[in-house]
Amino acid sequence: MHLTAVSKSYTLAGADPILVLSGVNLTIESGEKASLIGPSGTGKSTLLALIAGLLEPDSGTVEIDGKPLTSRSERERADVRARTIGIALQSDNLIPFLSASENVELALGFGGEVARRRAPAAARELLEQFGVGHRADHLPRHLSGGEAQRVALAVATANRPAVLLADEVVGQLDAETAEHVIDTVLAVDLAVLYVTHDTALADRVGSRYQITDHQVRRR
Numbered sequence: 001m002h003l004t005a006v007s008k009s010y011t012l013a014g015a016d017p018i019l020v021l022s023g024v025n026l027t028i029e030s031g032e033k034a035s036l037i038g039p040s041g042t043g044k045s046t047l048l049a050l051i052a053g054l055l056e057p058d059s060g061t062v063e064i065d066g067k068p069l070t071s072r073s074e075r076e077r078a079d080v081r082a083r084t085i086g087i088a089l090q091s092d093n094l095i096p097f098l099s100a101s102e103n104v105e106l107a108l109g110f111g112g113e114v115a116r117r118r119a120p121a122a123a124r125e126l127l128e129q130f131g132v133g134h135r136a137d138h139l140p141r142h143l144s145g146g147e148a149q150r151v152a153l154a155v156a157t158a159n160r161p162a163v164l165l166a167d168e169v170v171g172q173l174d175a176e177t178a179e180h181v182i183d184t185v186l187a188v189d190l191a192v193l194y195v196t197h198d199t200a201l202a203d204r205v206g207s208r209y210q211i212t213d214h215q216v217r218r219r
């Protein structure tokens with residue numbers, strides 16, 4: 001994943017623009033596990049949204065898995081996103097009327113008939129890896145916060161994306177479970193960009209990046 005000279009500001013009507021990122025260059029190699037730290041309001045969520053193609057940069061380019069995201073239509077960006085990027089956010093985005101297992105099955109179900117038939121067993125296996133196999137039949141509202149975060153990670157990694165973008169997704173877990181969940185994510189063959197305020201977890205993830213002065217720097 002490459003970001004080249006990416007800048008982004010927000011403009012609210014009647015106010016001066018807020019500069020968030022300025023000329024950011026960042027390369028995350030395939031399979032690299034990276035953490036992103038930085039004080040509140042420095043642009044971590046903005047950076048994830050740019051990488052996911054949910055936001056367009058003011059200038060610069062974003063390339064994922066060899067495919068440029070910038071200057072594509074909304075629909076094309078959504079297509080690249082669905083095929084190559086897994087996203088797990090602080091507020092999980094599970095479908096409320098589907099069970100944990102069905103949420104994962106939906107994410108698994110893009111591979112044709114055979115994949116669809118295997119989906120329930122594969123979903124349970126994935127939930128077990130994240131330590132929530134025993135909650136497979138629960139609806140999202142019947143899960144604890146930490147369980148929902150782990151189901152959201154199973155959903156985000158189900159389709160074997162090239163890149164997983166995760167925003168503070170173990171914040172509601174105790175230290176031991178958080179470490180287990182991080183280790184499970186690290187064992188999957190994909191690139192990870194993990195946003196956190198927790199420097200011990202950042203060290204566990206691997207290469208460390210920080211946003212300072214509107215730039216992303218390796219530490």
Ligand SMILES: Nc1ncnc2c1ncn2[C@@H]1O[C@H](COP(=O)(O)OP(=O)(O)OP(=O)(O)O)[C@@H](O)[C@H]1O
Nearest residue numbers: 010011012018020039040041042043044045046047
């Ligand atoms: N849609 C928006 N419109 C205007 N300003 C925004 C918008 N989204 C974010 N901002 C501003 O951009 C800056 C960066 O926000 P962002 O959410 O990317 O920071 P963050 O590092 O993820 O923060 P936190 O750690 O608190 O989640 C902040 O000053 C925020 O107020």
